[in-house]
Each structure stands twice: as C-alpha cells, then as structure tokens.
Amino acid sequence: MYISFADRGGSPRRRGAGATRVSSVVVTLGVVSLLTDISSESVAAILPLYLTTVIGLSPIAYGVIDGLYQGVSAIVRIFGGWAADRTERPKWVAVFGYGISALARIGFLLATGFSAIVAIVTVDRLGKGLRTAPRDAMITAASVPENLGRSFGVHRMLDTVGAAVGPLLAFLILLVLPTGFTTVFVLSLGCALLGLVVLGLLVPGRTGAAVPPAVGTTPVRPAFSWRALADPGLRRVLVVAGLCGLFTVGDGFVYLALQARTDFAATWFPLLYVGTNVVFLALAIPLGRLADRWGRARVFVAGHAALVAAYLCAAVPIGTLLPTLVCLVLLGVFYAATDGVLAALAAQFAPAGSTATGLAGAQTVVALARFLASTVFGVLWYSVGSTVALLGFAAALLLMLPVAAFLLRTRSSPGHR
Amino acid sequence: MNRRAIVAVCAAAILVAVAAYAATEYLGYRARQAAPSEVDTIAAEPGAEVGAGDGATIVFRNTAQGAGYGQVASVPLGDPAGVRTLAPVACDRIDSTGSARLCLSIDRGVVTTFTATLYDGQWRPQQSWPLPGVPSRTRFSGDGALVAFSAFITGESYATVGFSIATTIVALPGAAPAEAVNLEDFAFSVGGQPVTSADRNFWGVTFAAGDTFYATGASAGRTWLVRGDLKTRTLVAIRENAECPSLSPDGTTVAYKTRIEGTPPGQWSIAVLELATGRQTVLPEQRSVDDQLEWLDDSTVLYGLPRTDAAGDSDVWSVAANGTQAPVLLIEHAWSPAVLWP
Numbered sequence: 001m002y003i004s005f006a007d008r009g010g011s012p013r014r015r016g017a018g019a020t021r022v023s024s025v026v027v028t029l030g031v032v033s034l035l036t037d038i039s040s041e042s043v044a045a046i047l048p049l050y051l052t053t054v055i056g057l058s059p060i061a062y063g064v065i066d067g068l069y070q071g072v073s074a075i076v077r078i079f080g081g082w083a084a085d086r087t088e089r090p091k092w093v094a095v096f097g098y099g100i101s102a103l104a105r106i107g108f109l110l111a112t113g114f115s116a117i118v119a120i121v122t123v124d125r126l127g128k129g130l131r132t133a134p135r136d137a138m139i140t141a142a143s144v145p146e147n148l149g150r151s152f153g154v155h156r157m158l159d160t161v162g163a164a165v166g167p168l169l170a171f172l173i174l175l176v177l178p179t180g181f182t183t184v185f186v187l188s189l190g191c192a193l194l195g196l197v198v199l200g201l202l203v204p205g206r207t208g209a210a211v212p213p214a215v216g217t218t219p220v221r222p223a224f225s226w227r228a229l230a231d232p233g234l235r236r237v238l239v240v241a242g243l244c245g246l247f248t249v250g251d252g253f254v255y256l257a258l259q260a261r262t263d264f265a266a267t268w269f270p271l272l273y274v275g276t277n278v279v280f281l282a283l284a285i286p287l288g289r290l291a292d293r294w295g296r297a298r299v300f301v302a303g304h305a306a307l308v309a310a311y312l313c314a315a316v317p318i319g320t321l322l323p324t325l326v327c328l329v330l331l332g333v334f335y336a337a338t339d340g341v342l343a344a345l346a347a348q349f350a351p352a353g354s355t356a357t358g359l360a361g362a363q364t365v366v367a368l369a370r371f372l373a374s375t376v377f378g379v380l381w382y383s384v385g386s387t388v389a390l391l392g393f394a395a396a397l398l399l400m401l402p403v404a405a406f407l408l409r410t411r412s413s414p415g416h417r
Numbered sequence: 418m419n420r421r422a423i424v425a426v427c428a429a430a431i432l433v434a435v436a437a438y439a440a441t442e443y444l445g446y447r448a449r450q451a452a453p454s455e456v457d458t459i460a461a462e463p464g465a466e467v468g469a470g471d472g473a474t475i476v477f478r479n480t481a482q483g484a485g486y487g488q489v490a491s492v493p494l495g496d497p498a499g500v501r502t503l504a505p506v507a508c509d510r511i512d513s514t515g516s517a518r519l520c521l522s523i524d525r526g527v528v529t530t531f532t533a534t535l536y537d538g539q540w541r542p543q544q545s546w547p548l549p550g551v552p553s554r555t556r557f558s559g560d561g562a563l564v565a566f567s568a569f570i571t572g573e574s575y576a577t578v579g580f581s582i583a584t585t586i587v588a589l590p591g592a593a594p595a596e597a598v599n600l601e602d603f604a605f606s607v608g609g610q611p612v613t614s615a616d617r618n619f620w621g622v623t624f625a626a627g628d629t630f631y632a633t634g635a636s637a638g639r640t641w642l643v644r645g646d647l648k649t650r651t652l653v654a655i656r657e658n659a660e661c662p663s664l665s666p667d668g669t670t671v672a673y674k675t676r677i678e679g680t681p682p683g684q685w686s687i688a689v690l691e692l693a694t695g696r697q698t699v700l701p702e703q704r705s706v707d708d709q710l711e712w713l714d715d716s717t718v719l720y721g722l723p724r725t726d727a728a729g730d731s732d733v734w735s736v737a738a739n740g741t742q743a744p745v746l747l748i749e750h751a752w753s754p755a756v757l758w759p
Contacts, residue, residue: 049529049551052551114684175526175529177446178446178525186439201423268528269550
C-alpha cells in the first residue's frame with residue numbers, strides 16, 4: 001500500500017518537471033477531506049434554514065453560544081498536534097478526529113432541540129480541531145520536501161472542491177425536496193463514514209515510509225519536545241503568520257462591504273463565498289507549485305498583497321459588478337497563496353519529530369490572530385465606517401508585508417533541511 | 418479481498434443507503450404534495466381584497482400539509498378554524514395592511530436566495546429587496562406608510578463572523594424617508610453610554626406614532642428593548658432582556674419575549690410591559706416562544722409555536738395580555754399571523 005509517485009526514480013532532488021510527483025497518500029488524504037467537507041459544509045449551509053424553519057429558533061441565539069467554543073477548538077488543535085507527534089501515530093489521531101465528527105452527524109438525525117444542536121456542532125468542532133494537524137503532518141511525511149507546497153496545494157484543492165460541492169448538493173436536495181433536511185443529514189453522515197473508511201483503509205499508518213531514504217536523514221526520529229515551538233526557524237514563521245493574521249479580517253466583512261455597495265453583491269450575497277472557493281480551488285495547485293519554485297515565503301507574502309488589494313477593491317465606491325468579481329478573485333488568490341503554503345512553511349521549519357505540533361502551532365496562531373483582527377475590525381466598522389476601516393486595515397497590512405518578507409528572508413529557500 | 422475492494426463495497430453500500438433514504442423521503446413528499454390539504458381551503462378570487470369583509474381578518478402562512486403548503490392564507494376572526502382563503506403567493510413571514518403586504522420568502526434553487534417583496538392588495542408585486550439570509554421578522558407601521566424587515570446574515574460558512582442579523586426600514590412610495598434605512602447605521606446607547614462593539618445587532622421592529630419605533634438591540638449576549646427615532650437616527654435601550662417587541666394598537670403596552678433566569682438558553686417566555694408604569698407581566702405560556710407577537714386587539718396577543726409532531730408545521734396561539742388565562746389554540750397549521758381590522 002505504500003505506493004507513492006515520489007518513490008519512483010532515484011534522487012528526489014532533480015527530476016523532470018511536470019511529471020506527477022504528488023504522493024498517492026496526499027491525494028487519498030485530499031479525497032478524505034473532500035468527503036468530510038461535503039459532509040460538514042452541506043449541513044452548515046442549511047443549518048440556519050433548519051434552525052428557523054424546523055426547530056423554530058433564531059440563529060442569533062446559536063451565534064452567542066457558538067462564539068464560546070472557538071477557544072476550545074484552538075486548544076484541541078494543539079492537543080491533536082501534540083498527540084500525533086507524541087504517539088508517532090498521526091493516522092490514528094486523525095481517525096479519532098474524523099470519527100468524532102462522523103458521530104456528530106448521527107446526532108443531527110436525532111437532535112430536536114437547541115442544546116442538542118449546540119452540543120453536536122461543538123463535538124464536530126472538536127473533531128475538526130483534533131484531526132487537522134495530524135493530517136497535515138501525514139501530508140508532510142508523504143511528500144518530498146521540495147514539493148511540499150504542491151502537495152498542500154493538491155490537498156487544499158480537493159478540500160475546497162468538497163466545500164463548494166457540499167452546499168450545492170444540500171440546496172439541490174432542498175430544491176427537489178423542500179422538507180428534506182433529514183435527507184441532507186443522511187447524505188452528510190454517509191460522506192463522513194465513507195471518508196473515515198477511506199482514511200482507515202487506504203492511508204498507510206506510517207506515512208513516513210513514503211519519504212525516500214535517499215534523503216539521508218536518520219531513520220530514528222528525534223523525540224518530541226514542546227521546545228519545538230521555540231525553534232528559531234519555526235518561531236519566525238509563527239510570528240509572521242501571527243502578524244499577518246492580525247490584519248486578516250473574516251471574508252464576511254468584505255462581503256458585507258460589497259453588499260452595501262452593489263445590487264449584484266446584495267442579490268447573490270449568500271453565494272459570494274462560493275465564488276471565492278472556486279478561485280481558491282483553481283489556483284491552489286499552481287500557486288503551491290509556484291511556492292516550491294519561487295519561495296514559499298514570497299508566495300505567502302504576495303498572497304497577503306492580494307488581500308490588501310481585495311480590501312481596497314471592497315472599499316472603492318463603485319457600484320458596479322466589476323469590483324465585486326475582482327474582489328472575489330483576489331480573496332481566492334489570497335487563500336490559494338496562503339492556506340496550504342503556510343502549512344508547507346510550518347512543516348518546512350518544524351524540527352524533525354515535531355511536525356504536527358509545528359503545524360498545529362501555526363494554525364492556532366493564525367486562528368487566534370484572525371479572531372482578534374475580526375473583533376477589532378468590527379469595532380472600527382461601526383465607529384468609523386466600513387470604508388475607513390477597510391482602508392486602515394489595507395494600509396496596516398501593506399506596511400506589515402516588508403516586515404514579513406524581512407523576517408522570512410534568510411530562510412526562504414525551500415528544502416533547506 | 419484487498420482494501421480497495423472493501424472501500425469500493427463500502428462506498429456502494431453507503432451510496433445505495435443514502436439514495437434509498439432520499440427516494441423514500443421524496444416519494445413521501447410527493448404523496449403529501451399530491452394529497453389534498455389537511456384543512457379546507459379555497460383559492461382567492463382574482464382581484465379580491467383580503468380583509469374586505471365586515472369583521473377582522475387574520476392573514477398568515479399556511480403550514481397545513483398538502484396542496485397550498487407555505488402559501489399565504491386568511492380566515493375571518495369569527496371563524497378561525499373555518500375554510501381558509503389561499504393567496505397565490507408563498508411567504509415565510511408575512512405582514513399585511515388593507516392595501517399592501519410584505520412577504521419575506523426563501524427562493525429555493527441550486528443557489529438559494531432570499532427576498533422581501535411588497536405586494537399591493539391584489540397580490541401584484543410592487544417592489545422587492547434582496548435579503549442577506551433567512552427571513553426573520555416584518556412589520557408595517559399603523560398607518561401603513563413604513564415597513565421594516567429583518568433577515569439573518571447567513572452568507573458565510575458558520576465559523577467566520579457568527580450569526581448576525583440585518584434590519585431595514587423602508588417607506589412606501591410618497592412617504593418619508595425616501596431611502597431605505599439600515600438600523601446598523603443608527604447610534605445605539607445603553608444607559609447613556611454609546612455601544613459601538615462589533616457584535617451589535619438589531620431586529621424585530623414595531624412602529625409607534627410618528628418617527629418612533631421599538632426594536633431589539635443586542636450586544637455581547639445581552640438584549641434590550643430599544644426605542645428608535647427615524648429623525649435623529651438613534652436607538653436608546655429602555656429595558657434589558659426583551660426581544661422582538663410588539664406595540665399594542667393603543668400604543669400603551671409592549672409585548673415581547675424574554676429569558677427567565679434559570680432556564681436553559683434558547684428558552685423564551687413571553688411578557689407584556691406597560692410603558693407608562695414599567696410594570697412587566699409574564700404571560701402563562703410554559704412552552705418556549707420564538708416569534709414576534711401580534712396584537713389581536715388591545716387585550717390579546719397571538720404567536721406561532723412549532724408543532725413537535727411535524728417538521729415545518731406550527732400553530733397560532735392566543736393568550737390574554739393581562740396574564741390571567743391559559744393560552745388557547747387559535748389557528749391550527751399556521752405561522753406568522755397578521756391581524757387586519759377593516
């Protein structure tokens with residue numbers, strides 16, 4: 001089962017460009033994420049509708065509770081990374097995470113009240129928090145270091161396909177069957193179980209075997225240590241990710257700014273994120289490859305430049321279709337250039353034996369920084385208005401880019417270890 | 418059997434199971450659709466005005482299974498269990514005056530969108546506004562010159578901004594203000610202190626005389642009954658823990674939903690507040706009410722309660738506003754009642 005395209009041929013350093021060099025493990029993990037995203041996003045898309053029309057609740061009450069669990073998810077994420085490194089069994093930590101989320105799907109079929117729904121969503125969150133870092137560590141282990149950006153690109157592309165297909169499937173079901181919420185839940189459960197089966201049976205337990213021994217690293221993995229997070233290289237990545245995250249506001253705010261300005265964005269507001277996702281999935285692989293060749297730090301910083309442009313685009317007072325479309329494209333570019341690339345950067349700089357912890361650290365830092373950014377941005381939005389707030393964040397992020405480039409400068413060449 | 422074969426068999430089994438479930442649900446749904454409505458209905462005559470009769474009329478969303486599900490229906494107050502007149506329009510929330518109706522609808526499709534549509538007395542569409550998400554509340558002012566509607570902002574994945582809500586007030590042609598007003602743009606204060614935090618939300622407008630209206634304000638998990646002013650564009654909190662207000666026709670009392678201490682989140686009781694004295698009376702409804710109440714007259718309120726035995730079905734109940742009597746079932750299989758007096 002340890003088939004990996006990367007295994008074929010001798011040295012991983014130089015091989016013909018363009019050939020498929022992404023490990024089948026990465027593709028399989030991508031398929032698992034695709035199925036899981038169909039599962040979670042199909043439910044997420046119809047949840048507000050379900051809460052209001054079937055359970056008879058205001059989603060607003062749900063939102064209040066929901067906020068409390070964000071912090072829990074961040075802690076669990078670190079724990080997932082730690083457990084994966086500590087046990088050296090990332091697969092089984094991931095299986096546990098995916099399994100918990102699949103259990104939550106069964107809950108949707110039984111839930112009838114507010115508390116039950118909140119509990120189910122929380123369990124789902126915990127599962128997601130647990131599995132992310134071990135999964136990314138498996139992607140790292142199954143890839144040759146030179147191709148990390150591309151591997152994560154492939155994974156994120158498949159992942160985003162799931163995120164785009166899920167809501168469409170759910171709405172399609174409701175179109176044919178207006179009361180078919182349980183059908184969506186059953187579909188969601190089916191996809192979650194299938195994802196779990198694929199992960200359990202088709203992903204090898206020791207993905208490290210896919211790394212060619214020719215690289216010359218010692219087969220004995222250094223022991224896990226919390227100090228991994230203090231490794232100078234990794235710390236630099238965490239600092240840069242955190243600094244950039246401090247000026248990255250939720251897409252929701254950008255969409256709201258567009259919605260207030262143009263009729264197009266107002267009419268299609270519930271679907272703007274689909275546009276962003278389509279661009280993200282189209283560009284995830286090309287930008288991942290670019291990151292491998294041109295430098296991951298450069299692509300990461302350039303991705304934030306696209307975000308600056310997206311802010312400006314959302315702030316311009318032009319009420320036509322064009323700024324909206326350009327803005328969605330820029331947001332898609334931002335995600336394609338930063339999401340998988342950050343994972344590749346963190347994996348690249350994480351000390352051996354602590355990959356999952358390093359990945360979890362980067363994701364947690366970004367999540368917390370963005371949460372802070374959205375909070376501050378929200379206050380600015382109401383006190384000085386959306387245009388000034390967007391321009392202010394654009395200016396701050398623009399000033400941050402040279403700092404980020406400088407901090408990542410010395411270690412930007414890929415595959416330094 | 419190798420692992421790939423096991424996965425293929427699992428995939429096929431799961432696919433068959435999901436498809437079988439979906440097919441069963443679909444056939445059941447078709448059978449219910451084809452079945453005659455479980456209540457007596459007649460189609461509205463083209464051109465007939467709703468509420469043209471002598472007594473009061475109640476306009477609502479019909480949630481009886483079968484033909485006509487989701488369409489706007491009306492019954493005379495004198496015979497709420499009688500034959501309901503079905504209008505040719507489906508709405509999720511509805512409010513009505515003698516000559517205008519505002520309908521909040523979910524436009525299902527591969528891309529589901531949400532719309533507020535203004536109709537005239539004969540159900541001819543006059544104007545429409547896109548909504549950012551699932552419809553929540555709508556109310557006309559007493560003179561019918563203004564209308565407010567609220568919708569959840571549900572465009573993003575559920576983890577990004579969290580749920581928020583948008584409320585708009587528009588004036589019918591000829592009335593002021595000429596432009597639609599978004600309550601987010603109003604200055605909000607609690608106890609004299611301005612509230613500018615990101616999680617401010619406003620919903621559930623009920624109009625008083627002139628430029629005054631009442632609504633719900635929320636921030637940091639707390640809610641307030643707020644008094645709004647369209648001229649000064651201000652929202653002032655006047656009481657904590659009161660949502661979805663509804664002003665009585667005589668303008669003296671506000672009915673709302675409120676959280677009673679010690680009950681789980683998502684559990685609301687209903688209460689009325691005498692504006693002059695500030696005296697609150699909690700009404701004897703034990704079930705949780707998540708609706709904007711509607712006054713039947715100056716002493717009775719109406720509200721919808723979801724049925725536990727059928728998804729997407731609900732009943733309209735009524736209860737005396739002085740809190741002395743138990744609630745009574747007014748209209749079965751109904752939601753979003755609006756009372757029309759001739």
